[in-house]
Amino acid sequence: MDILGHSSYGLLPAVLYFFLLLFLSLSSRNKAVSPLSGILVQAFIFVVLLIHGLQLHDSVFTPQGFVFGFAQDLSLIAWVGLAFYWFQSWFLPISSLRWLVILFALACSLLPNLFPGTLISPKAVSDPWFKGHFIVATIAVGLLSLAAIHAMLMSVQDRALHRQLAIAPNGRIAHWLEDLPPLMTMESLLFNLLYVGFALLSLTVFSGLLFSQTLFGKPLVFDHKTIFALISWFLFAGLLLARWRVGLRGRAAVRWVLSAYTALLLAYVGSRFVLEVILQRV
Template sequence: MILASASSVAWLLGLAAAVAYAVPALAARAIGAVSARRVLTLAWLLHGAQLAWVQLTHPPRFGFAQSLSITVWLALTVYVIERRLYPRLPARWALAGFGSLAIVLALLFPGAPLPATSSPLLGLHSALGLSAYGLFAAAVAHGWLMTRAERQMRQAAPGQDAGVPLLTLERLMFRFIGAGFVLLTLTLVAGLLFGEQLYGPAHVGWRWTHKNVFTLLSWIVFAALLLGHWRLGWRGRRAVRMLDVGAGLLLLGYVGSRFVMEVLLGRAP
């Protein structure tokens, strides 16, 4: 049974984090912004503890839901840091809802144990990929904030506080895209050059799997977006749309392929 495969400690931490995330996601206005941020920080800490506990168990487990959970936690980590740097940054209570959903999925579908014979470099390779996921997720969140801020600017009355300036949000978004693109490139290059050492003799050179195809397509979209922004001045809604397309392809590349293998086909990739 899927439920029995997760440890009781991971379940307790995960359920506590999911409930804590649900509070600001559903009742931020009722409890106030300050209290909601405090509860969100508590949920983020519990979430991090749950992820650490799962990965420190022997053998550690990993799958599509774990990758989603880590991605959301990394995006929230960016938010927690940014709130210190930009106190006027708008609240992202939707991220709390995603955090709660991701944790529940990770508890229901804990993934498969990593083989004890896997290369020590596999963890570094996975960390690069997941860090790229987290940075692109943060970029998507900033793209959403940009779209909302632009709409509010058009509808706002004179003198209304617009929060963080639109240009600042755009600059932060492209910084996250650039950093995520660098990590995604390193992940692809490492998989191409060291696939045999990471995954075994069956993974020599490039393989035209669904995961690799979607990941390569996302890389092309992000490369075109960064080049278009640098050379042609692409920005605003066009940039946000391309970001969403690239992030969607990246999500299909790893999470989508593993979801099909783990849930629909019932076997580990």
């Protein structure tokens, strides 16, 4: 019996994310959090990631063919973001970001139940080139999505700190901002995301350009998706080059990240959303 195809299984990741947040809420009331509690949370996140990942794989690569849409794209992005957070949280003090990332994953895991996507290609599932391209592209967009969210958090944190210093140097900022890691740690994590995400984005973009016939069964077409993907690649490349040459950081880096990510979002998620929801076309 294939429970992965059942709609009830489609809701299972969201239910588990909800119970994970409930567990975190109950744990946060106890100020003396034990090391065992932290390990249990990490184990819980891993289990939910595993179930969510299996559900996503079987809902996209179906026996009928490759099924996809903007909802599946967002759910995959959230899954990759949480997986990267889970890995980095073993090495960096970023537990305060846990709530935001899990809430995002919970919301996105519900979307495929509302927007089931469309059958794009009956043959793509059996093509290892296409499957590899799709997986790499998904990881790249997921990491860069997490980088964009991270950049927005850094912007809010930076503005709050400057405002607090100007008004009351010895005062306190909002509680949830106080729980964030220092800006230097946040910046280090941001560029870790960008380095890995950009490397995978480069592989995605140029494999698509060079092997379009093999991957998609048609020659390369410079449509809006390709153009926005290239614009995004050049923007991210310029950002990392500026970081290497002149040490770009702070608000300028955040604005650059958000500009590059906007182009990327228009290329991948935006095109599917317009076709499925606004134009109601495959």
